[in-house]
Every structure is written in structure tokens, then in C-alpha cells.
Amino acid sequence: MELIGAYKPGTSPLHRMDNTARIVSFSMLFAAFLIASGSILGYVFSVAVLLVLYRTGSIPIRPVLHSMKRFRMFFITIFLMNAFFQPSENPFFSWWILTFSIDGIMFGLRMVLSVILLTSLAALLTAVATPLEITDGLRTLLHPLSFLHIPVDQASSIISIAISFIPVLAAEGENITLSALSRGAFPGGRKLKDKAMSLIPLTVPLFLSAFRRADELSFAMEARGYNGSIKRRVKLSFGLNEAVSVFISLSILIAAILLKGVSIVGS
Amino acid sequence: MSVLKKSLVTAVCIALCVVLPMAFHAIPNGGVLFSPMHLPVLLCGILTSWPFGLLCGIAGPLLSSLFTGMPGAPMLPQMMVELASYGFMAGLMINLIGIRKRSAAVIISLLIAMLFGRITAGCARAFIFARGSYSLPMWISSYFVSCLPAIVMQLVLIPVIAAALDKAGFTGRKMG
Numbered sequence A: 001m002e003l004i005g006a007y008k009p010g011t012s013p014l015h016r017m018d019n020t021a022r023i024v025s026f027s028m029l030f031a032a033f034l035i036a037s038g039s040i041l042g043y044v045f046s047v048a049v050l051l052v053l054y055r056t057g058s059i060p061i062r063p064v065l066h067s068m069k070r071f072r073m074f075f076i077t078i079f080l081m082n083a084f085f086q087p088s089e090n091p092f093f094s095w096w097i098l099t100f101s102i103d104g105i106m107f108g109l110r111m112v113l114s115v116i117l118l119t120s121l122a123a124l125l126t127a128v129a130t131p132l133e134i135t136d137g138l139r140t141l142l143h144p145l146s147f148l149h150i151p152v153d154q155a156s157s158i159i160s161i162a163i164s165f166i167p168v169l170a171a172e173g174e175n176i177t178l179s180a181l182s183r184g185a186f187p188g189g190r191k192l193k194d195k196a197m198s199l200i201p202l203t204v205p206l207f208l209s210a211f212r213r214a215d216e217l218s219f220a221m222e223a224r225g226y227n228g229s230i231k232r233r234v235k236l237s238f239g240l241n242e243a244v245s246v247f248i249s250l251s252i253l254i255a256a257i258l259l260k261g262v263s264i265v266g267s
Numbered sequence B: 001m002s003v004l005k006k007s008l009v010t011a012v013c014i015a016l017c018v019v020l021p022m023a024f025h026a027i028p029n030g031g032v033l034f035s036p037m038h039l040p041v042l043l044c045g046i047l048t049s050w051p052f053g054l055l056c057g058i059a060g061p062l063l064s065s066l067f068t069g070m071p072g073a074p075m076l077p078q079m080m081v082e083l084a085s086y087g088f089m090a091g092l093m094i095n096l097i098g099i100r101k102r103s104a105a106v107i108i109s110l111l112i113a114m115l116f117g118r119i120t121a122g123c124a125r126a127f128i129f130a131r132g133s134y135s136l137p138m139w140i141s142s143y144f145v146s147c148l149p150a151i152v153m154q155l156v157l158i159p160v161i162a163a164a165l166d167k168a169g170f171t172g173r174k175m176g
Helices: A019-036 A040-056 A062-085 A102-128 A131-148 A152-182 A192-223 A240-266 B003-024 B030-034 B038-047 B050-068 B076-096 B102-129 B136-145 B148-167
Strands: A091-095 A098-101
Touching: A019 A040, A019 A102, A019 A131, A019 A240, A040 A102, A040 A240, A062 A098, A062 A102, A062 B030, A062 B136, A098 A102, A102 A131, A102 B050, A131 A152, A131 B050, A152 A192, A152 B003, A152 B050, A192 B003, A192 B038, A192 B148, B003 B038, B003 B050, B030 B148, B038 B050, B038 B076, B038 B102, B038 B148, B050 B076, B076 B102, B102 B136, B102 B148, B136 B148
Parallel strands: none
Antiparallel strands: A091 A098
16 A cells, blocks of 8 residues: 655755754644645745755655545545535525535635645655654654643654554555455445445454454563553754754745735735 | 553554555545544544543544645644544543443444534634634535445444454453
């Protein structure tokens, strides 16, 4: 099963950044993209920033955009839901709960564009940082919450274990699918009900197999005396690279806010 | 169930939040119709308790978005609110409901959690994420009409899986 933005080792500035600074920078970029969306100028700005970021991280953008093709049905659904259910004062036609209007079409297009842009940015983050580095950055950022007795360490451990389970369960899912196919378990009918029923031979064994793995792992961890009470150290190495990255991200965020202001004044 | 086991069940459910949608996307529009991410979150709440269900509801869509790009970043916050509500309420209700028959408790918890999650997500969209551009017909169509197959599948599959796990002695409970 193909994953969008799988980690690609490298030595680019984005790869070498501190985990926490990387999360902070990308959070500001996400915010900037969200704020800039809505106007043509904002989308041009976001695309330009995205291209520069992919270039800086030495990551090709074409495979990421290509892998989004498989979500075309999802994009069409988002577009149609917004096109037909968006309230408007000047609709082309209106019947029961359906309202088809130019406002709805534009809103649907904006939603699809925003999804593609933000997904590409998320794919860049996962391409320049391993999942464990991302978790580590999040744990450091959330560390102050542990003073409020929120179990940040335990939560981050759970997320780390979940990340290590993903490839195992993905392979297990493929095995179950292949074995079910060899037994002719998927009827492959054209009706929606048949398609839904065909997923049961995949879903139930996958759940049971996943819980069996959790059971075995809990026995193994308890046998080794693990009780989750050991706290990990918070690591933060903030150098020139990190300072420059955070400054650039902050500048992009401010530019996006200014662009939004310009587009509001212009309209 | 020990805290460690609950943690690992949560970890597995979070991983399933990433893996299951990949399988369901093989069906055209399968992700929207069957809402595969709801299954592990609701099950996590029912098998563990509300803090773990809440964590699963927050971390599941976040990791899925990072790994597979779905849900897309603009949909992510509202999906996190919805799934966190499911996990939280399923975990809370299963411990609050004083019915001795476990299968009935599971179904009642599921129904309450599913309704609570939909109301919370609708309020979040109406007042925060899509302020001014969200309406009651949109809420009904997106949370009840378009995902009716998902509601039916969740109400059938989750009690079956919970019963199978109880029977296998995984949860330390007996299905009534």
C-alpha cells in the first residue's frame, strides 16, 4: 500500500532541522496556507512557497501530486457537496435541501485546492522527517502540559508504538486480502451492499489480528517490567539553521495575513 | 485490563485508523460512504476508557493525514473534533451504563457516542470551521444521509468484534 510523502533521507536544511523547530515552522506554514486560501493571489503565493520548500528539501513534487490521483473521488465528493449544499442568494436552481449556485461551485473549488495544497505541505513534512522525529518534536512542544498532570509522555509513547504498528498492519491487511481472494471471499458485485459485504472478510480478521499483536506485546512488555513510569528527556537544540527557518516561516505567515487583508480591502 | 494493555490497544487502534482507510479507498468513494476511521476509534473507547478513546480520536486522523494525506489538512481539525468526541463518549458511556448485558451496553454506548460526535462536529463546523457557510441541510446530508452505510456497518461490526474479543478472553469480560 502506497504512502504519500514517505521519508526520504537527505542532508538538506529541512532534513537537518531540530525536530521541535521543524514542527513549529511547519505549523506556521500550515496556518499561512490556510489564511492565504480564498483568493487567487493567495493560492499563487501558497504554490510559490510550496515549490521553494520542495526545492529546499530536495524532494520532487511530481510523485506527490501523482499519488493524489487516487483521491479523485474524494475531491469530486467534496466539490459536489459544497456545490449543491452551499446556501446562496442567487442560485441557478433550488429544490428541497439542494441549492446549486456559482457561490457553491467557487467554494467547492476553493476547498479542493486547499486540500491539495495542505496535503502537499504535510507530505513534505513526512518526507523530510521520520515519524519518530515528528513524535519527538510534538512531545517536546507538549511537554509544558505535563505540569498540568496531562500524561504527555504516555501519550507520545502510544503514538510512537502506533507508528511502528502501521507497516506491520498494512502488510497484515495485504496478506488477509490475498488469502481472502484466494478463497473467493470477495464477491465483487456492482451493488454498494455487495461491495460493503466484501470488506467484512478483511475488516474482522484485521481487527482480531491487530488485537492479538497488542496482547502479545503487552505480555512481553510486562514480563520485562515495563510500567511506563520512566520519563524521557526533552531534547531541544536551537541553532542558526533553526532560528533562520522559524524566522522565514514567521515572515511567510505575516505575508499571508497581509495578503488576506489586501484581498478583503480589494473586494 | 491493565493500563499498559489499554495503551497498546489504543496504539493498535490508532494504527488501524491509518491502515483501514487505505483498504476502503479501493472501493470508489469508500472512504466517504463507510467512514472506516470511525470503527477503530469507537472500538477503542468501548474496549478501554474515555482518556484512551479521546487520544485515539485525536491521534488517529492526525497520523492518517500525515501518512496518507487523508483527511486533507483543511478537513483534519473538524475530523479530529468528531472522532475525539466518538472515542470520549464511547469510553465514558460504556463505564457509566449500568446494564449487565454487555452486548446491549455496547450498542447503547455506540448510539449515544455516534449522536454526540455528530452534534459536536456539526456545532464545531457551524461555529468555528465553516462559520456563516454551514446549514442544517448540509449537516443532515453529510452526517446522516451520505454516511448511512457507515452507520449501519458500525452498528453491526463493532458489537461483533467486541463479542469476539470478549469470547477470546482479551478484555477479561464476558459478553451477555
